[in-house]
Amino acid sequence: MAATDFDLLLDATSIGMAYTLQMSRVISRIANPELKPSEKLPNRLLFEVHIGEDELITYPTYTRPTERFLTGKYAPLKSISFALTEPYTPPETREEAIAFLDERLPPMFIRDPAYGLGVTTLIAPLLNVIRDIDGIAHLAIGPDATRIEGDIFHLNSGDYEDLRLHFGRVARNYQNESRIERTIAANDMLLHALDATRFPLQGRPYQAGTIHKLLGGPQLAGTALRGKDRIGVARAAAANAKVLAQKDPLEFAALQRDIQLVSLEALIARFRDLMAENASEPRWQTLFDANPFILSMVFGYPVVLVASGTPVGGIRFGGNGQKFADFLYKNDRTQNAALVEIKRPDTELVGPLYRGEVWPPHGKLSGAITQVLDQRAKFIKTLPLLKDNSDYAAIEAHAVDCVVVAGRTPENRDKRAGFELFRSQLKDVRIVTFDELLAKLELLRDLLADTGDTQSGSGVGAAGDEAGFDQPYDDEDRAEG
Known part of the structure; x- marks a missing residue:
């Protein structure tokens, strides 16, 4: 959508300032063909600046011209608020309001009023698990500890940042796996049929985490190996490290990286403490x-x-x-x-x-x-x-x-x-x-964790796989996401 597709109506209130979203007449008439030229355009409160509480309160809104036009995006969640921890002045013009949203909203939150605010696809699972909690109507992100208080889910800003970074790493890992699968399918289903000698079947490579699942899956951290099992795993790791260093230096480097990551995570935790x-x-x-x-x-x-x-x-x-x-x-x-x-x-x-x-x-x-x-x-x-x-x-x-x-x-x-x-x-x-x-x-930890796609290189389609996670997320996308 373009900047001309919406307007913001500003109004001083008892708590500070309110900003109401009004879409253009063209979009409003697509949503409601019976809207007459003389009729007032529909609108909906989009966000408020609560001066007394130092909060930016948003009301994510559907702006697509459908039957849910100008209704709440994430029912039963009504609002998402953000603590204003730095000095601010409530915006008094449309341009100031747009700039205020761009500056104050955290990463992975939609800043453009034309899309009704809310969250992007990458962070949508976080929003969905909160929405599934009975009785929660408001999400508040700020310096307070993460907790449930009445109908408000308080999410600590640091906890949100940790989740956002983790979501990004998970998404990149699955993108890499998807590219590998498609490359193998292209070879096995197309090239192998043309010339089996030149293009042998590749098959699915080993998936990282298989041994992890075998030894205990999600409970691996609490799995205590005993007796000969513990000795055997230690010896196998040492023996494979030597073999990997000689025959497959890339895999050996990956093993070293994983060990370094574990050490680095522990060091970061100690540093924070x-x-x-x-x-x-x-x-x-x-x-x-x-x-x-x-x-x-x-x-x-x-x-x-x-x-x-x-x-x-x-x-x-x-x-x-x-x-x-x-x-x-x-x-x-x-x-x-x-x-x-x-x-x-x-x-x-x-x-x-x-x-x-x-x-x-x-x-x-x-x-x-x-x-x-x-x-x-x-x-x-x-x-x-x-x-x-x-x-x-x-x-x-x-x-x-x-x-x-x-x-x-x-x-x-x-x-x-x-x-x-x-x-x-x-x-x-x-x-x-x-x-x-x-x-x-x-x-350094993120750089070690994000190894990129070492198998498919920078081939066609690499850029396209990165798209989508920063797109606006609407409730109707939930079944797909």
């Missing part, structure tokens, strides 16, 4: 000691960990004043040193409002920056002695890189802007937040 607990610096140092690759992701070049909690100089007469760096890395190619200073996730990054909408750095952040710069100065002065005393010469201080890991990315838009403006201007110190490190780990 430490963030939730606002763990102390020593506990973070223990985690990074055991997994030095986490911090290596903040550098734009290959690095190796030299030492953690290492002295970098500064000792004075009397024996005090010694400086310690949380982590000492070096460039694996140039041997150039890099220092990493770790703070806590609750470290404040933005200070009090200066004037207007200007948010300067917090004293704790500027203190951490000064601390790592002081460590660098002491390290450069003391490096020759350190190298001589430790008998370790493979490190240089040509241009020592400095990194501070601290805090969480500010949620407030203006504070976030102030933080970005400040750190982008730093020449010698890189600032990384804990949630950014977590996002890097999650991205």
Whole structure:
């Protein structure tokens, strides 16, 4: 549909602002041929901005010109609301309202009023299981814990994001399997009939998960192998790893990837727990000691960990004043040193409002920056002695890189802007937040999990298979989806 196919009628209400959808006369007459030119066009409340509760409340609406024209899409679900966690101004024009929806609605939710809002096909199963709960009439997505309260299903924003990413991975996996099946069918049903010698039957390849189902299916996580079974599985895995490495390196790489994924999932869970607990610096140092690759992701070049909690100089007469760096890395190619200073996730990054909408750095952040710069100065002065005393010469201080890991990315838009403006201007110190490190780990996990289609390549039809999951989902599609 085009922008001219609908209009939004704006009205101030006791709770904030209401936005009513009115489709064009052409579409309205297709839905109701008896509509006269002089008659008022039908309309339906599409969404509201509840200022008191800081909520965007949507009423997904059919806009197809059928017998269900301008009725609710997902009965018995009447509304889907979203917490407005950042500062906002209720839109006062049609254009502002469209832009507001585009900015505030989460991924996989329809933003175009012409399609009546709602969800896309990919996320529809989530909506359907909620609709199947007796008595639920409203879905509320926000920071509250996922729970059922009266006729409202509260869905935590983080839980929704986890489900959305998982749905995407499942969809891509099935798309890959479908392409493989169709490629085999084309060979076996067409080419093999023409020349059986040149085009032998391929047959269905091994499906990942077969052994998983054999050993316990959904209960595999709770399946405890006993005695010789446990020993046999361990030995078989080791023996097959050697064979795979020699005869099928691609499969061996896949096995390695799966093991890495399991380890990475556990690491991400541990990282989240430490963030939730606002763990102390020593506990973070223990985690990074055991997994030095986490911090290596903040550098734009290959690095190796030299030492953690290492002295970098500064000792004075009397024996005090010694400086310690949380982590000492070096460039694996140039041997150039890099220092990493770790703070806590609750470290404040933005200070009090200066004037207007200007948010300067917090004293704790500027203190951490000064601390790592002081460590660098002491390290450069003391490096020759350190190298001589430790008998370790493979490190240089040509241009020592400095990194501070601290805090969480500010949620407030203006504070976030102030933080970005400040750190982008730093020449010698890189600032990384804990949630950014977590996002890097999650991205690595997703990249490992999404292997793409290694069998069919980029052949014809690959692009078409990706289509459909971001399309508007109406209730009449439910039987098909």
